[in-house]
Amino acid sequence: MLIVALFVVSNLSAQEKIAKWEIFELSLKGSVAGNPFVNTQVIAEFKHGSKSVKPEGFYDGDGIYKIRFMPDEEGIWTYTTSSNQPELDKKKGNFICVAAKKDIYGPVSVRNVYHFGYADGKPFYPFGTTIYEWSFQDRNRKDQTIATLKASPFNKVRMLAVPPYKSTYLEGPNKMSVFPFEGSSKSNFDFSRFNPAYFKMLEQDISQLAAIGIQADLILFRPYDKGRWGFDTMDDATNIRYLKYMVARFGAYHNIWWSLCNENSFIKNLADEDWDRYFQVVQKADPYSHLRSIHNADRVYDYNKPWVTHVSLQYYNVVKSPWGTSLLRDVYKKPIVNDEINYEGTSEKRWGQLSGEEMVFRFWNAYIGGGYATHGETLPAWIGSGGVLKGTSPARIAFLKQIVEAGPQEGLEPVDHFYETNIAGKYGSYYLIYFGKERPKEWQFKLPKSALTDGMHFKAEVIDTWNMSITQVDKVFETKKLDGYSFLDSKGGKVKLPGKPYMALRIMLVDDSLTPKVKKSKGNELNEDMP
């Protein structure tokens, strides 16, 4: 037996130090007899105080088995392995988990029902983009993609773990040489043997994303093959083995989100019941409970199911108005991520010909509705291979992101979502009002009543969401009750607006002496008082 990691198990003084939420990797030499991918099971129990975490290991080729672990508490962690292979069984050791590195906040999970946060408490507001096939590009292109992302507002990418079948991956400069399975074509793929080189490539990409603070929304299955390679027509046992292998390899990366499938209904041989099972395979195998969702085509999976952590929807209409996202919050009671809202570009395809204005409009609607959205552009061809961004929307999305980050830490909530659907914020202290394609020339100061009392003071700013300007209104507004629903300014104050589309207002409490009495909305005055 050989421990290949650079430490001596029994020597506490030279103990390995792993920063919180980074990866401790235990490498063990074992037998290669038979098919190690199928026949060898290895798992380790990591302990710290009363905590016990049991990640499964995986075979990494060349006789090496690996177990990866992401510690989430500082201090000494001990481990013991178990395996059906004697060489891998009952190995013990320990390491010290030290403070997290700068700008590492741990994995993201659901917070406040509809929102997200990092493990360390910092909120995470998804601003996604789409680079399905960036992992299958050459080194220069990948470096360019990373540089572009680093300079962009985006903090989550949707990416495929398995390439689509296409001619450029079969011949020419983009020809792929490594595949998820041993072999190079349908005629010789051995679906019982993974290709570690392929997954090492993916791991490098995930690590690079982690290094620049980007969540990898990793899409495990996809159609776009129709049996030509056979990656979307594998049998059930192979699919499950693949899922467990993915969790064993990638689960310890703090920036992983699991997307079970892209456009799942286009994989004709898998029904929703199969996805139910596959979700549960991932849920059971993943000791960190990374976020789990699935991305629909024409058949929408039931996101109410308990193993789904958030909604990862393709439904363009939802973001044509803030109430679409807000409706889905009520339907699913989970975070709504509008993960495909069409793409900015000039494609002949309807799904790839949004103007920058329309993309930004849809983004604002998603966030005002209390949810999130994901960008993409077809200006050839970021959504496919990454590279550089050419569209006009990313700068405006960055502007929106600044506003969201400076807003309520809990995330934007619709404040009167059955009636005044264009207002989000936090009762009594913060209101973001979005006018979309309307062209108002003025706005009468008027806020929904929840948490308001007479005499509270608010300032207003006019936001031009397209030209990215924020202009303070030279006036302080004082609340005065109008009726059972609203408060006006006591002097009937108004805000002048330029009569252009894509304008917004930010209304914030200025008078700290009047802490708002925040109370929960009772269904926004639904007819409790029914006649």
Added chain:
Amino acid sequence: MLIVALFVVSNLSAQEKIAKWEIFELSLKGSVAGNPFVNTQVIAEFKHGSKSVKPEGFYDGDGIYKIRFMPDEEGIWTYTTSSNQPELDKKKGNFICVAAKKDIYGPVSVRNVYHFGYADGKPFYPFGTTIYEWSFQDRNRKDQTIATLKASPFNKVRMLAVPPYKSTYLEGPNKMSVFPFEGSSKSNFDFSRFNPAYFKMLEQDISQLAAIGIQADLILFRPYDKGRWGFDTMDDATNIRYLKYMVARFGAYHNIWWSLCNENSFIKNLADEDWDRYFQVVQKADPYSHLRSIHNADRVYDYNKPWVTHVSLQYYNVVKSPWGTSLLRDVYKKPIVNDEINYEGTSEKRWGQLSGEEMVFRFWNAYIGGGYATHGETLPAWIGSGGVLKGTSPARIAFLKQIVEAGPQEGLEPVDHFYETNIAGKYGSYYLIYFGKERPKEWQFKLPKSALTDGMHFKAEVIDTWNMSITQVDKVFETKKLDGYSFLDSKGGKVKLPGKPYMALRIMLVDDSLTPKVKKSKGNELNEDMP
């Protein structure tokens, strides 16, 4: 033992005749010892050929137990009772089920996933209205309500099975004298004893509705009591006994729909898990599988659950655009009935101040979105007590109903619901295009490609949905493929429109020689061809 029904069990020549889908009622005299509502179980098995149906009976007071049965096949039905009371046990008999009466089509169930149909095959397109408390009014008012309904477009009413607590029911001319339970106030209600007189009153109302072809969407529980009578704070065993009693009494009425609750989340002591159970109590007890849903307030019940047959939603925004309903179809894969979309009227309450135009606009959006809607008006006070309709929307809803009934029998389906969301109909033969608040001056003939080929001929009609006119366009259009999505008229033909809101178009195939190749839409060209 006494059979009180007007027939002799053993005399086949004088055998009772019951029309299909009417009620055969077996009345049996039994013991009144103890509490018959709680202690006596009686059930009958009705058999016809290989069919067996087992409705539960109920105690109707005065020593009479009843078992009601709705036969759905012509011919001889035999029955045998079972009971824990010897006097009610092992009673046998039979009757002949004869042809259905004129205009009786049997109970309504789900058809074509998103639509409804009667048992005899006739489609049922819900056009609902709301008369929550009509059952608790005096005879004159009830007669007036029935007369109004008969002359209206409405074919479904939402009505409460239990009154809300209010002062007019406690004193004055509207004072209620019968209640669901024995007693007259919280201090003396005996929740273990139903009051048969109360339910006989309700039955008469349900029968009257049946006689004029109206479905009774009977709301079993409601808030609006807050414990003052205690009808919304009964214990679990009482709730379940009440549900079973309702099913035993009302299940044999062909026009019953079960609405488990109105605004269920306002009953604070019942969680969604309780509603799960209550749904299943009804499902199990009801041998006819009448439609089952629940009507939300602020917390939306998960309509994906298997015991829910259709969505009975209160969510006003959904009907602000056709895509709202169409989105919910995809989410729930069940019929969407927008059962509360605010009410026409001039109430001070936001939920009761729609203009007639807005009500009609919301109706059209619901049907173009592939669903249904329910009307109500606060013009005092149809939604409460019935009486007469004073609003401007019912006539226009009648006009829409005529159009829907003359349309595709399968029900209106959105034909390009991810992109061109204002078109419903049937691929290749029928298109209803609704412009809502837009004011187009012309419409270029352009239809989504599904089921179209070059050279098909269509006629067009201009519909003024508010002024209720249909004007034939003096032109025949011939399809010619434009691109991967649409067909135009081969001569670039257009339809002139008046630049007013609330206009629609009806486009129908005129050339029978070209039967359209109807094919299933593949997700409306979602990006199967992803780059």
